[in-house]
Amino acid sequence: MQGRIAIGELVLAAFFVALGLLWVWTAARMPLWQGFAPQSGFMPLWYGITLIGLTAAVVVNLFIGKEPAREEPIGKPLLVLATFAAGIAGLEPMGFGPAMFLMLLFMFVFIERLSIVPSLLVSVATTAVLFLIFRTWLKVTLPIGPLGF
């Protein structure tokens, strides 16, 4: 797909500008300078202003650029992202083991259309190896659900 400007890049630039504005707005309410020394708000204020300026320069370049933007389809990455988010959301109510297992299985079987048996095996093995390394070996407290893991 080709267009004049990549919408996704404008979204990214808007995020950086918003971040810069948030920093400028917050830093302006902090002490900036006292005596000879810069205070807590001084550097963040300048970082915010610089980020807004640089991002604006990128956006101007996008508009005056001669090459049309190329947009690749985002359906699959968005599906992977949603599954990943669901996996994270399931960590506390379901526990680490079931949440990771279901996330992996969904990605293998429904997103990648891989065979069910190897998908089941790889999902179980990956979850088990991660659980053994982090919970058993490194003694890390992972979220535990009703099933106990």
Add this chain to the structure above:
Amino acid sequence: MGPLADLMQGFMTAVTPMNLLMCFAGVLLGQIIGVLPGIGPSAAIALLLPLTYGASPTGAIIMFAGLYYGAQYGGTLTSVLINVPGESSSVMTSIDGYRMATQGRGGVALGIAAIGSFIAGTFGTIGLMLLAPPLALMALAFGPPEYCMLVLLGLTALAAVGGSVIKGLAAGVAGLLLGTVGIDPQVGVPRFYFGQSWLLDGVDFIILTVALFGVGEVLASCRSSAAEPILNVGRVLPNREEWGQAWKAILRGTGIGFLIGVLPAAGATIASFVSYIVEKKVAKDPSRFGRGAIEGVAGPEASNNAASAGAMVPMFALGVPGSGTTAVMLGALIMFGLRPGPEMFTTNATLVWAVIASMYIGNFLLLIMNLPLAGLFARLLQLRYSWIYPPILAICVTGVISHANNVEDAWLMLGFGVIGWLMKRYDWPAAPVVLGLVLGPLFENTLRQSLTLSHGSGMIFVSRPIAAVLLLIALLAVLVPPAIDMIRQRRALA
């Protein structure tokens, strides 16, 4: 002690069973990471960080260094056998390497790459050993203005390497900005935590690195996940004629790679490009290049490995990384409670010299692993990305929540992962964000100290010679690449 005595001490630490194991694990993982698509050494180091919490910093850094130079060789396999460079530093290798493979000489291309990498890695490590300590000694005289300008140089140089200098600079400033979240290091006042107590410790380096290099990379690469058809490896050792053509290219590539690697942020990719151009220039018959010239593989491969060793010079001696991966390693050093910079050679001499010694061992391990096992590593190429990326995402989430037992961190990683995906998609470099976050507190402290020393005058940065020179180089790093582009465009239009 002289460098040789220091090196001997380093060998004594590096050959302990645990450190040898870490070195072997590092180069083996590096090889695998270099071969597998969609995950680079920066992401791999970030994902391994949670596993090294309990380990000694020396062992962990030995493993990360091994992974870094091991990945350079792993990228060669994909370049030669499927014409897909695993790392950007292997792009030039694919030009003649893949042609050699289609002519049935893929094994020779891999063999000369392994031999060239070994020679270059060894000479590069000697250069690191000889150059880093005097550079660190010189930098011990640095005050806050010099340090401030040094950090500025590191940030601008890394920002200037990618496709767009402005995007690189914006990414670096975004990292600096994120580095201000938490407690102000000078006056102890909380700032930019937006009422969220879990942000009082600041944005964690691991979360940002895993998100940008792990999650972002997966989201950017998951769209195409088919396996590539691979060519046969065949004979690995070069014959007398091939060796005669390649050895000078290896030596030239070593020199070029090390010198370019030492420059802040220039890195292995530029080194391999320059080496290829030089080989083509000095060749009696330049028309052989692009049709399977062995020098076109030997030179760039030697060059990118020597650059990996060279990139460690500014990291160890000055605390300024020479590449994206060393930026992540720098963050790892800070995570282990060490302060990278000139003092490393005095306060953590055992670690630094053990890592340098381990690089000799690691290069030797790579050579003996690669000559007989090139065919075996090539089989990894048959693994579809569909099987790789879901476990990578599971490792990302486990690594991040294990860091502080906090599920909020996983959500923060997801958010940064989306930013990393968009950055990758639209060619915004991610390494400057990490570097900005890592070096942000040092930059802010030294800038505020410098301005306090000068009673608020910015002239302190131009009145002190070393600071002025560093500032000048930083400005040149930003201004020269766009100027060259403009001249090229005008010439093209004329």
